[in-house]
Amino acid sequence: xxxxxxxxxxxxxxxxxxAAYFYGSNFLLDKIFPxxxxxxxxxxxxxxxxxxxxxxxxxxxxxxxLTFYLFYPVIDxxxxxxxxxxxxxxxxxxxYKWLFGSDEFYESFRNNMLWLIVVPTAATFFGLxxxxxxxxxxxxxxxxSLIFMPMAISFVGASVxxxxxxxxxxxxxxxxGLLNALVVFFGGEPQTWLxxxxxxxxxxxxxxxxxxxxxxxVILSAALRGIPDETIEAAVLDxxxxxxxxxxxxxxxxxxxxAVVWTTITILVLKVFDIVLAMTNAQWGTQVLANQMxxxxxxxxxxxxxxxxxxxxxxxxxxxxxxxxxxxANAEMEGR
Amino acid sequence: MITSSKRTPLTFLVHATVLxxxxxxxxxxxxxxxxxxxxxxxxxxxxxxxxLSTSEQRHVARAHEPKAQVQxxxxxxxxxxxxxxxxxxxxKFGSSSLRPDEFDVGTVAELKKGETxxxxxxxxxxxxxPVPWKGSRGDRxxxxxEVPPRFTLENYREVLNSEGLGKSFxxxxxxxxxxxxxxxxxxxFAAYALAWMRFPGRALLVAAVVGLLVVPLQxxxxxxxxxxxxxxxxxxxxxxxxxxxxxxxxxxxxxxAIYLLRNYIxxxxxxxxxxxxxxxxxxxxxxxxxxLPLSFPALASFAIFQFLWVWNDLLIAMVFLGxxxxxxxxxxxxxELLGSRxxxxxxxxxxxxxxxxxxxxxxxxxxxYLVRGLLAGSVK
Numbered sequence: 006x007x008x009x010x011x012x013x014x015x016x017x018x019x020x021x022x023x024a025a026y027f028y029g030s031n032f033l034l035d036k037i038f039p040x041x042x043x044x045x046x047x048x049x050x051x052x053x054x055x056x057x058x059x060x061x062x063x064x065x066x067x068x069x070x071l072t073f074y075l076f077y078p079v080i081d082x083x084x085x086x087x088x089x090x091x092x093x094x095x096x097x098x099x100x101y102k103w104l105f106g107s108d109e110f111y112e113s114f115r116n117n118m119l120w121l122i123v124v125p126t127a128a129t130f131f132g133l134x135x136x137x138x139x140x141x142x143x144x145x146x147x148x149x150s151l152i153f154m155p156m157a158i159s160f161v162g163a164s165v166x167x168x169x170x171x172x173x174x175x176x177x178x179x180x181x182g183l184l185n186a187l188v189v190f191f192g193g194e195p196q197t198w199l200x201x202x203x204x205x206x207x208x209x210x211x212x213x214x215x216x217x218x219x220x221x222x223v224i225l226s227a228a229l230r231g232i233p234d235e236t237i238e239a240a241v242l243d244x245x246x247x248x249x250x251x252x253x254x255x256x257x258x259x260x261x262x263x264a265v266v267w268t269t270i271t272i273l274v275l276k277v278f279d280i281v282l283a284m285t286n287a288q289w290g291t292q293v294l295a296n297q298m299x300x301x302x303x304x305x306x307x308x309x310x311x312x313x314x315x316x317x318x319x320x321x322x323x324x325x326x327x328x329x330x331x332x333x334a335n336a337e338m339e340g341r
Numbered sequence: 342m343i344t345s346s347k348r349t350p351l352t353f354l355v356h357a358t359v360l361x362x363x364x365x366x367x368x369x370x371x372x373x374x375x376x377x378x379x380x381x382x383x384x385x386x387x388x389x390x391x392x393l394s395t396s397e398q399r400h401v402a403r404a405h406e407p408k409a410q411v412q413x414x415x416x417x418x419x420x421x422x423x424x425x426x427x428x429x430x431x432x433k434f435g436s437s438s439l440r441p442d443e444f445d446v447g448t449v450a451e452l453k454k455g456e457t458x459x460x461x462x463x464x465x466x467x468x469x470x471p472v473p474w475k476g477s478r479g480d481r482x483x484x485x486x487e488v489p490p491r492f493t494l495e496n497y498r499e500v501l502n503s504e505g506l507g508k509s510f511x512x513x514x515x516x517x518x519x520x521x522x523x524x525x526x527x528x529x530f531a532a533y534a535l536a537w538m539r540f541p542g543r544a545l546l547v548a549a550v551v552g553l554l555v556v557p558l559q560x561x562x563x564x565x566x567x568x569x570x571x572x573x574x575x576x577x578x579x580x581x582x583x584x585x586x587x588x589x590x591x592x593x594x595x596x597x598a599i600y601l602l603r604n605y606i607x608x609x610x611x612x613x614x615x616x617x618x619x620x621x622x623x624x625x626x627x628x629x630x631x632x633l634p635l636s637f638p639a640l641a642s643f644a645i646f647q648f649l650w651v652w653n654d655l656l657i658a659m660v661f662l663g664x665x666x667x668x669x670x671x672x673x674x675x676x677e678l679l680g681s682r683x684x685x686x687x688x689x690x691x692x693x694x695x696x697x698x699x700x701x702x703x704x705x706x707x708x709x710y711l712v713r714g715l716l717a718g719s720v721k
Contacts, residue, residue: 012515012583019519019587023526031625040623059624060540067531067595068546074561074592075553081564092567135362138355148359150708152366157704158697159653161672165679165693166369169376169686181388181686183372215366220715227716247351272555279655283676298559299656302566309563316559327555334551338544 023066030062079320085313092309100314110315113292116206117275117322120293123207125270127214129263132221136229137251139222149226153219160216160279167212168284171198200289209291212280217273221266228262229255268326275319294319370697377694380491381687395487397432399441402482404466407474416469423464423484434460434484441483460484496691504682506692508666509674513652515583516662516670520590520651521644527591528598529640533628535599536607537614547603553596562660565589569661581663589661590654594647601646601714605639606632642714645707649700671696 038051061068089096104110135152139145155163172182173195180186185195199205232255240254256263278295285291287300298315301308376389386398402423410417423431433442436450436458444450449459456470466482468474501507534540535547566580573580609632617627633640655672662668664677675689675696682688704711 009511009515012519015583016519016522019584020522020526023523027526027530027625031623035623056538056624057540060534060538060543063530063534063538063624063628064546066527067599070527070588070592071550071553071595074565074589075556075596076549078561078564079556081567082560085563092563131362135359138359141352141355142359145359148363150705151363153708154370154701154704155366156711157649157653157700158370159655159672159700161655161675161679162653162693162697165675165689166373168679169373169690170369172686179387181385183368183388183390186388186390215369218366223712223715272557276557276559279672279676282655283679286680295557295559298562302563302660309567312563316557316563319557320560323555323557327552330555331548331551335544335548338547 026066027062030065031059034058034062082313082316082320085309086317088310088313090308090310096310100310103311104314104318109292109297112290113294113297114318116290116292117294119206120210120213120274120277121271123210124213124217124274125267127210128217128270129221129225129266131214131218132223132266133225133256133263135218136222136226137255140226140229149219149222152222155216156219158216160212160277161283163212163216164280164283167208167215168199171208173197199285199291202290205285205289205291209280209284212284213274213277217270221270224262224266225259228259232258268329272323272326275322373690373693376686377496377690378492378494379496379687380488380493381496381685383488383491384687384690392492393490395430395489397485398488399483399485401438401441402484404468404479404482406479407476409479410474413469416471417473418470419468419474419479421466423460423466423482423486429464429486429488430462431460431464431484431486434458434466434482436480436482438481438483442485458482496687497695500688500691500695504674504678504688504692505666505669506671506674506695509669509671510695512668513670513672516586516590516658517648517651519583519587520594521647523587524591524594524598524647525640525644528595528602528643529633529636530628531595531599532602532606533624533632535603537627537632538624550596550599550603554600556596558593558656561593562656566660581661581668583662583668586657586661589657590647590651593657594650597646598643601643602636602639605636609635638710638713641707641710645703645711646714648703652700 034055038055040048040052040055042048043051085092086100087095087097089099135149139148142148158166169181170183171185172180173185174180174182180189180195184198189195198208236254236258237250240250245253276295278293278299281287281291281293281296282299287293287296294315298312298319301312301315372389375392376384379389379392382398382400383392400423405419405421407419409421410419412418431446433445434450435441435443436452437443444458444460446460446462449457451457454470454472456468458466458468460466460482464486468480501510535543535550569580569585573582573585613631613635614627617631622630653672654670655676658670658673662670662673664673669677675692678689678692
């Protein structure tokens with residue numbers, strides 16, 4: 006309890022510190038360049054100066070934090086990728102040579118590609134199907150809420166949930182894992198699912214699909230509601246059936262949103278490491294880039310150079326999406 | 342949407358499919374919850390879907406010590422009950438681990454040297470011998486019992502106390518609350534500046550924020566860890582502190598926060614802000630008195646996001662906070678338990694439920710804001 010109390014005190018201090026900064030800096034600005042009274046020329050000058058400075062008072066903490074926590078590390082990671090274990094001696098391209106010569110990298114790269122293909126596709130597909138169907142039924146909102154729920158569960162929590170489902174009991178004991186119990190019920194042999202090469206990757210992907218479908222569903226559902234009714238009515242009048250309306254009228258109109266959902270999940274997939282770490286600890290051929298990077302950071306005291314190289318690979322995979330996002334945001338701003 | 346007036350088979354199919362999907366999506370969590378409140382012996386021998394039926398379990402118990410014997414006629418008898426208070430119904434018993442179900446319940450089993458053992462359905466047993474029992478320990482009795490379903494909060498009591506989850510819960514709160522509030526403050530000011538103030542470089546900053554939205558955390562870890570070590574050495578406090586992780590979460594949450602809030606604030610009616618300016622209000626007053634109250638929905642959306650994200654995070658906590666008892670958060674603790682108590686499902690299920698209960702409450706309580714935030718922020 007003492008810890009929580011001291012945390013609360015620190016928190017209040019921190020928040021008050023933030024507030025004090027914003028209040029204080031603005032107050033100082035108004036004091037140094039008073040604009041409420043004085044000669045007109047002075048007020049005009051002060052107003053101009055204050056208006057030039059104030060945005061940076063507002064932005065200051067954010068810019069500092071973004072620079073320190075995101076911008077500078079990206080640059081430094083690029084630098085570190087040319088340095089050795091401790092990040093002190095220059096090793097040229099040795100880390101890159103190691104990376105492209107190591108089987109582990111190809112394994113995790115292959116797995117990451119599988120994840121990138123399967124998870125966004127499946128989550129978007131299920132999300133779209135569920136969004137379409139729940140919009141038509143009276144208990145749709147309850148259904149949506151329940152399918153959306155896994156979004157709130159941590160990757161580690163979800164891993165425990167699914168590890169329990171994949172649980173395996175040897176010999177003739179009753180299977181307490183749902184999957185094996187079903188297999189036995191239908192007359193099959195129980196399996197240790199997480200150790201079957203290649204396929205175990207898919208058993209891990211199921212977890213992320215389970216979590217992300219709700220996200221896709223919520224966004225796509227909103228987009229579907231935005232489709233003008235006239236287009237659908239016209240299609241109905243022309244005699245289109247349900248599936249034709251879905252594929253030829255609705256899907257093309259929300260294509261932009263589908264792309265957004267897809268890329269969002271893609272980025273998430275690239276960063277996912279908790280599931281692999283908790284489920285298999287990268288054994289049995291389930292390594293992915295993010296987890297490989299994490300283990301190189303800490304293995305045997307850590308190898309910063311190699312870790313940085315793997316992080317760079319993830320970054321390079323993200324860059325196309327980043328460029329696309331910025332261009333879209335710019336287009337949106339100009340359109341406003 | 343399409344509302345077809347006729348009740349077609351298709352409508353039925355839609356209902357059935359949605360129901361099927363909802364069941365698939367809910368069952369994993371339901372299974373976890375049901376398992377976590379089951380008796381641990383039942384949990385490890387039967388699936389959670391059988392939780393309401395009686396289960397057949399094999400156990401071994403020790404009879405009372407020889408000093409509890411009483412003389413009845415010419416025989417020496419030790420009596421007791423195998424269940425000692427809990428419920429059940431015994432079907433078979435035995436006295437050797439090789440044949441634990443040798444005898445049917447109720448029969449008087451002849452053992453060596455004229456000793457006998459009888460076990461009744463309700464668990465009453467009687468060891469009997471022509472000569473006095475010796476030794477300091479009671480004999481073992483193996484039995485198979487039909488045990489009625491039993492639900493208990495014991496698993497929770499155990500993980501909260503002896504597995505250190507109670508402490509981790511507090512650690513998680515310590516991390517989460519400040520890491521949710523600080524970025525809101527910082528981001529709200531920045532978002533207002535990016536939305537309504539004119540200054541050179543604004544478009545560039547907005548683009549930078551959008552770009553930083555997708556930068557993988559992994560890029561930041563190594564350089565930050567190095568810097569944290571340096572700073573920690575300098576102040577002599579070590580690199581793993583709560584302040585460090587609050588700031589880290591603030592930094593990583595800022596792009597989304599600024600992006601979400603700016604999108605919202607830029608959509609506020611221009612007239613309100615312009616007229617306040619004409620009335621002589623400074624930007625600081627406008628922000629504090631007009632923009633902040635009006636953007637409450639957006640602030641709430643982001644707060645929920647950040648809360649869920651920080652509470653559920655494992656990576657940043659492992660790198661910047663470490664695994665000692667004073668610092669380990671719930672997700673970290675759960676991962677450790679997965680490694681060390683991998684087969685003890687009563688511990689894992691209860692722990693997992695404790696880690697997800699708060700986010701679930703937040704989720705169901707504030708879903709409206711969460712959905713709104715998702716819709717506003719889905720460019721990322």
